[in-house]
Amino acid sequence: MKKWNLIIDVAKCHDCNNCFLACKDEYYDNDFPPYSVAQPRHGHRWMNIMRKERGGYPKVDVAFLPIPCMHCDDAHCMAKTKGDAIYKREDGIVLIDPEKAKGQKDIVDTCPYGAIWWNDEKAVPQKCTFCVHLLEEGWEQPRCVQACPTDAMRFIHCEDSEREKIIASEKLEIYQPQHKSKPHVFFQNLYRYTQCFIAGSVALQDTDECAEGAKVSVSKGNEKAFDEVLTNNYGDFKVDKLEESSGEYQLEVEYPGYETAKLSVDLKTSVTLGTIFL
Numbered sequence: 001m002k003k004w005n006l007i008i009d010v011a012k013c014h015d016c017n018n019c020f021l022a023c024k025d026e027y028y029d030n031d032f033p034p035y036s037v038a039q040p041r042h043g044h045r046w047m048n049i050m051r052k053e054r055g056g057y058p059k060v061d062v063a064f065l066p067i068p069c070m071h072c073d074d075a076h077c078m079a080k081t082k083g084d085a086i087y088k089r090e091d092g093i094v095l096i097d098p099e100k101a102k103g104q105k106d107i108v109d110t111c112p113y114g115a116i117w118w119n120d121e122k123a124v125p126q127k128c129t130f131c132v133h134l135l136e137e138g139w140e141q142p143r144c145v146q147a148c149p150t151d152a153m154r155f156i157h158c159e160d161s162e163r164e165k166i167i168a169s170e171k172l173e174i175y176q177p178q179h180k181s182k183p184h185v186f187f188q189n190l191y192r193y194t195q196c197f198i199a200g201s202v203a204l205q206d207t208d209e210c211a212e213g214a215k216v217s218v219s220k221g222n223e224k225a226f227d228e229v230l231t232n233n234y235g236d237f238k239v240d241k242l243e244e245s246s247g248e249y250q251l252e253v254e255y256p257g258y259e260t261a262k263l264s265v266d267l268k269t270s271v272t273l274g275t276i277f278l
């Protein structure tokens, strides 16, 4: 049985909010029985774009992470809700039945991703449906995916075995795997949101020039250098995809004809070291 899956490339999301607006346009003031009742005009963000700033001046990186319902196979919302107010279809889509869930505000707190929203006026919990009413009419994409100007989102309909191949070949990840919920939403370049970097610049003390092509090696404890980068023509470097709060790292900066600089960084979050003079 083929199932629906969403792939989001964090590096391509520019926070334009077109996806959020397309969702609002589709669901505000529109009922799609039996799947959903109208979304309120304000408050709900069924496609919720999270923002994260990494580093500090002058090396700042901002990443945007669109978070819809993940349509989990092991959905916490289903497990924690009595009865069949929430159900999963054979095509992978998880839905909240607006009739059966009426009045059950507690359902909002069952999702570890915060993907369920409370509609005060209609007294129902609500969330992304992957635009199931459109898929049933033969559409191949939900409104958010159609509206994305940067192709940051792809919607695929495939067997699980095919999906596993795509996950492996494109190195896709899931967000917050600690929930063990087996989501149907996958991410590329997730490190832009979840991991951190060490950045800086290298310059030559005697000439006051940028040190282009300086080798920056990063190691941890007694481990051999696990990453090496060369500075660009401004003398800048960035070592990315490091775990936050992962302890002390040693850096060595080498440049022909100059004494190697050695320094250590106790990494908590992304850090910009400023200029290292050789």
Ligand code: SF4
Pocket (backbone or CB within 6 Å): 068, 069, 070, 071, 072, 075, 076, 077, 078, 094, 110, 111, 112, 113, 114, 115, 116, 127, 181
């Ligand atoms: S993301 Fe949350 S609301 Fe969506 S299926 Fe998973 S647990 Fe349920």
Ligand code: SF4
Pocket (backbone or CB within 6 Å): 012, 013, 014, 015, 016, 017, 018, 019, 020, 049, 064, 066, 147, 148, 149, 150, 151, 152, 153
């Ligand atoms: S439409 Fe695309 S680029 Fe714009 S916020 Fe949504 S995912 Fe990001």
